[in-house]
Amino acid sequence: MVERVDVAVIGAGPAGLAAAVAAREQGAERVVIIERAERLGGLLPQCIHNGFGLLYFGEDLTGPEYERMFIRKAERAKVEARLESMALDISPDLEITAVGSRHGYTKIKTGAVVLAMGCREKARGALGIPGGRPAGILTAGTCQRYVNVDGFIPGRRFVILGSGDIGMIMARRLTLEGAKVEAVVEIMPWPGGLIRNEVQCLHDFGIPLLLEHTVTFIHGETRIQGVTVTRVDRERRPIPGTERFIPCDCLLLSAGLIPENELSVKAGVELDPVTGGPLVDENRQTVIPGIFAGGNVVQVHDLVDWVSWEAEVAGRNAARFADRGGIPFREEVRVRAGENIKYVVPQFISGEEEVTLHLRVTRPGLRAALLLGGKLFKRYRSVRPSEMIIEKVDVGRLSQAIGDGELRVDCRLGEEA
Amino acid sequence: MAAETVICIGCPLGCRVSVAVDRRGKVAGMRGARCRQGEKYVLKELREPVRTLTTTLRTADRDFPLLPVRTSRPVLKALMRDIVRETASVVVKPPVKCGQVLVSDVCGSGADLVATTDWSLRAGSRKKER
Numbered sequence: 001m002v003e004r005v006d007v008a009v010i011g012a013g014p015a016g017l018a019a020a021v022a023a024r025e026q027g028a029e030r031v032v033i034i035e036r037a038e039r040l041g042g043l044l045p046q047c048i049h050n051g052f053g054l055l056y057f058g059e060d061l062t063g064p065e066y067e068r069m070f071i072r073k074a075e076r077a078k079v080e081a082r083l084e085s086m087a088l089d090i091s092p093d094l095e096i097t098a099v100g101s102r103h104g105y106t107k108i109k110t111g112a113v114v115l116a117m118g119c120r121e122k123a124r125g126a127l128g129i130p131g132g133r134p135a136g137i138l139t140a141g142t143c144q145r146y147v148n149v150d151g152f153i154p155g156r157r158f159v160i161l162g163s164g165d166i167g168m169i170m171a172r173r174l175t176l177e178g179a180k181v182e183a184v185v186e187i188m189p190w191p192g193g194l195i196r197n198e199v200q201c202l203h204d205f206g207i208p209l210l211l212e213h214t215v216t217f218i219h220g221e222t223r224i225q226g227v228t229v230t231r232v233d234r235e236r237r238p239i240p241g242t243e244r245f246i247p248c249d250c251l252l253l254s255a256g257l258i259p260e261n262e263l264s265v266k267a268g269v270e271l272d273p274v275t276g277g278p279l280v281d282e283n284r285q286t287v288i289p290g291i292f293a294g295g296n297v298v299q300v301h302d303l304v305d306w307v308s309w310e311a312e313v314a315g316r317n318a319a320r321f322a323d324r325g326g327i328p329f330r331e332e333v334r335v336r337a338g339e340n341i342k343y344v345v346p347q348f349i350s351g352e353e354e355v356t357l358h359l360r361v362t363r364p365g366l367r368a369a370l371l372l373g374g375k376l377f378k379r380y381r382s383v384r385p386s387e388m389i390i391e392k393v394d395v396g397r398l399s400q401a402i403g404d405g406e407l408r409v410d411c412r413l414g415e416e417a
Numbered sequence: 418m419a420a421e422t423v424i425c426i427g428c429p430l431g432c433r434v435s436v437a438v439d440r441r442g443k444v445a446g447m448r449g450a451r452c453r454q455g456e457k458y459v460l461k462e463l464r465e466p467v468r469t470l471t472t473t474l475r476t477a478d479r480d481f482p483l484l485p486v487r488t489s490r491p492v493l494k495a496l497m498r499d500i501v502r503e504t505a506s507v508v509v510k511p512p513v514k515c516g517q518v519l520v521s522d523v524c525g526s527g528a529d530l531v532a533t534t535d536w537s538l539r540a541g542s543r544k545k546e547r
């Protein structure tokens with residue numbers, strides 16, 4: 001039997017919950033979240049630190065508190081949840097195939113889909129490192145789950161490779177729990193995470209941040225005994241003679257996140273090679289009609305509030321799509337990442353409506369100017385790749401900036417950092 | 418005269434502010450902050466550095482061994498380690514509601530340790546499935 005719903009949301013984290021609530025508020029009758037875990041909330045329960053919800057709820061919340069607010073919203077909005085169910089496939093006529101221990105093999109025909117699978121950690125960072133393959137190497141997020149949910153600490157002496165936010169937050173957490181964090185090792189000349197975390201997680205506890213360094217050898221046969229850390233040059237090549245041995249019994253990897261898009265690709269959704277997420281328009285529709293996407297599956301955000309915001313856009317428009325039997329993919333204007341811009345989301349816009357641009361710069365610097373269509377839009381005292389820039393652009397400014405079906409975005413630096 | 422460095426977290430610029438402190442602990446001068454807000458932050462950070470502490474307390478439930486908690490307000494930075502150490506032996510029992518005080522005036526900080534989730538949101542959901 002094929003079940004029919006108006007909007008199906010894949011994933012029950014901060015994106016999925018927000019998308020589902022927004023779809024219901026937009027008037028979709030049946031909204032179902034398909035989630036492979038046994039509960040709603042995604043990874044929020046393990047993110048016990050605060051810093052969530054300032055934009056959304058105007059309060060500084062922890063991950064579990066943010067999760068609770070959204071689960072309550074979802075319950076009040078009468079969103080249905082299909083837990084322990086893994087979406088395997090989305091057909092072109094929007095029939096979802098899912099399997100799971102609780103519901104078996106199911107097919108759901110839906111009026112629209114929201115992809116909200118989030119992202120996963122790069123484990124790749126470690127694969128290029130010579131040395132053994134001992135136990136004691138894990139991602140920062142896995143360690144976070146062990147320490148904050150399962151209740152054990154996977155080592156005593158840690159080295160953290162990569163200075164992403166989760167890595168820095170775990171450095172603090174592990175230190176508070178009595179472990180020793182020997183160093184956070186970052187290959188780039190600047191930290192990978194937010195400045196707040198650099199200060200409050202590393203400086204507060206005297207944990208060394210080794211910029212322009214990387215791990216070049218893993219020591220140990222059965223259990224990791226330590227790592228060789230080496231300074232790198234401007235091209236990120238290890239400099240011979242700068243090696244030093246740091247003993248540890250655990251190496252955490254915090255080398256970045258990548259949007260989780262296997263399902264999207266299988267469904268024919270085209271990805272942006274830079275973001276790793278689907279190409280989307282301002283409604284967060286992908287190139288496949290009726291498939292929308294929002295949150296970290298589209299682009300890795302700094303703040304969960306923006307994950308929820310973006311997923312709401314997707315959810316709202318998915319409901320509109322289901323109601324009207326379609327809304328067009330707005331590809332009138334292509335948004336181009338120009339000088340010193342790594343990417344801009346959305347990649348396509350209509351040019352007829354106010355739009356919120358999410359973008360990251362390639363290089364950090366001081367006295368930066370953001371240009372739209374070659375014209376000055378805004379100045380910043382400083383910009384950094386790790387801090388996403390988010391700007392609302394009204395129709396007037398858009399029409400001035402768009403030329404030849406293109407909106408070009410550049411960021412000039414007054415001074416390189 | 419001693420010099421201290423504080424990194425401002427007010428914006429992505431992350432100014433490194435060096436502060437001159439005289440023998441009586443008074444701030445005599447400041448260099449490196451690119452705005453007034455930053456200067457205010459640095460003064461506060463020198464006088465009384467406070468942080469919201471988030472940690473976990475143990476439970477007796479095998480499926481749900483830890484309960485996430487936070488301090489009800491920011492505590493002195495120097496107290497963070499003590500609070501975690503002192504509360505390592507606390508075992509919480511259900512029911513617990515989000516916001517409930519579990520340890521009051523923890524380590525004399527003036528702040529309480531409060532739950533950041535409902536017990537039922539974790540443990541309950543697992544039991545139902547059995």
Ligand code: SF4
Binds near residue numbers: 453
């Ligand atoms: S001093 Fe001002 S400009 Fe500098 S980091 Fe702080 S808030 Fe930003």
